[in-house]
Amino acid sequence: MSLLSWTEHSRCGLTRAEQKSRILYLALLATLFLRHPRIPPPPGLRAARPWKRKRHGAAVPGAPALLLVLCGRRREERGSVTSAPSAASCLLFGREEAAMHPVFQSSRRDFTFGPWKLSAARTHIMKSAQAERLADELHMPSLPEMMFGDNVLRIQHDHGFGIEFNATDALKCVNNCQGMIKVACAEEWQESRSETEHSKEVVKPYDWTYTTDYKGTLLGDTATLKVVPTTEHINTEKLKAREQIMFFEEVLLFEDELHDHGVSSLSVKVRVMPSSFFVLLRFFLRVDGVLIRMNDTRLHHEADKTYMLREYTSRESKISSLKNVPPTLFTEPNEISQYLPIKETICEKLEFPEKLEPKPETSLETICAKSK
Numbered sequence: 001m002s003l004l005s006w007t008e009h010s011r012c013g014l015t016r017a018e019q020k021s022r023i024l025y026l027a028l029l030a031t032l033f034l035r036h037p038r039i040p041p042p043p044g045l046r047a048a049r050p051w052k053r054k055r056h057g058a059a060v061p062g063a064p065a066l067l068l069v070l071c072g073r074r075r076e077e078r079g080s081v082t083s084a085p086s087a088a089s090c091l092l093f094g095r096e097e098a099a100m101h102p103v104f105q106s107s108r109r110d111f112t113f114g115p116w117k118l119s120a121a122r123t124h125i126m127k128s129a130q131a132e133r134l135a136d137e138l139h140m141p142s143l144p145e146m147m148f149g150d151n152v153l154r155i156q157h158d159h160g161f162g163i164e165f166n167a168t169d170a171l172k173c174v175n176n177c178q179g180m181i182k183v184a185c186a187e188e189w190q191e192s193r194s195e196t197e198h199s200k201e202v203v204k205p206y207d208w209t210y211t212t213d214y215k216g217t218l219l220g221d222t223a224t225l226k227v228v229p230t231t232e233h234i235n236t237e238k239l240k241a242r243e244q245i246m247f248f249e250e251v252l253l254f255e256d257e258l259h260d261h262g263v264s265s266l267s268v269k270v271r272v273m274p275s276s277f278f279v280l281l282r283f284f285l286r287v288d289g290v291l292i293r294m295n296d297t298r299l300h301h302e303a304d305k306t307y308m309l310r311e312y313t314s315r316e317s318k319i320s321s322l323k324n325v326p327p328t329l330f331t332e333p334n335e336i337s338q339y340l341p342i343k344e345t346i347c348e349k350l351e352f353p354e355k356l357e358p359k360p361e362t363s364l365e366t367i368c369a370k371s372k
Contacts, residue, residue, distance in 0.1 A: 107122050170214035
């Protein structure tokens with residue numbers, strides 16, 4: 001197995017502890033390679049600042065750059081590193097492969113669908129100072145490890161009403177009063193400390209899985225979408241029809257690995273066809289050895305309709321009830337969903353405002369007045 005495929009595999013289906021063990025092994029191999037007296041460092045690393053080991057004082061040219069690549073490649077892909085691929089990255093993964101995997105950069109894509117404007121923004125992980133302030137505002141001890149506070153998917157009509165999906169509003173829907181989920185080793189830990197009374201006390205309970213039933217944030221000041229319960233479901237057969245996909249985007253809102261006990265993530269996807277657009281907001285939770293939970297919000301609008309259909313579905317199952325399911329599917333939301341029983345379904349219509357006044361034409365004088 002090549003070095004690239006190994007690193008790619010280490011990000012799929014493994015815990016963070018397993019990933020770290022592989023990263024440390026690769027770092028050791030890289031260090032031994034650079035210290036070999038008969039193999040000179042690559043041209044791109046000749047001018048690198050030597051790394052002084054405290055014990056022996058040996059200089060290892062370029063080792064910090066390689067360690068940065070090894071330990072930071074996953075965060076680089078998530079958006080925490082913005083520099084160009086380094087020479088160390090080219091050495092470790094090959095120049096062609098480094099070019100095939102460009103470093104993440106903030107992006108914003110817009111698409112117009114009739115009177116609708118769809119905007120998808122992907123930016124960097126929220127800085128620690130901002131995360132702490134937001135955690136205080138939300139009365140939460142901490143936020144997800146990877147919190148993309150500025151990532152957003154917005155669907156807005158020419159008249160101002162619409163809906164958007166963002167991480168901050170999603171965390172506001174986290175219920176800190178519901179039953180707390182315990183990790184698989186919680187009972188053993190509790191038994192080992194049964195003599196200590198304070199080990200059974202919870203100072204400030206909160207939902208450390210960040211489970212949210214968020215369905216989107218309605219937009220508009222004077223005109224907004226009207227939410228009406230309905231029995232009408234989204235026609236999945238229409239969505240299966242072969243149509244040209246004119247626009248597609250996926251935005252990650254937050255993700256947390258639950259201290260190596262699973263994963264909790266929230267992401268949103270949108271695709272636009274000639275006849276309609278479709279949105280899938282998915283919260284996925286896997287607590288290893290305990291349960292799998294999935295909250296999906298689907299939004300569908302056909303061009304000839306005066307409303308959107310929004311369908312919320314909550315699925316959940318204990319791991320013990322999935323004995324006949326291959327464990328490899330536990331990390332694949334699309335595959336495992338069919339094995340999770342439905343706990344709740346909510347169907348709603350998002351009706352457009354009854355009277356839509358013609359949008360006033362923007363004159364040159366208005367533009368000049370706003371720019372002053």
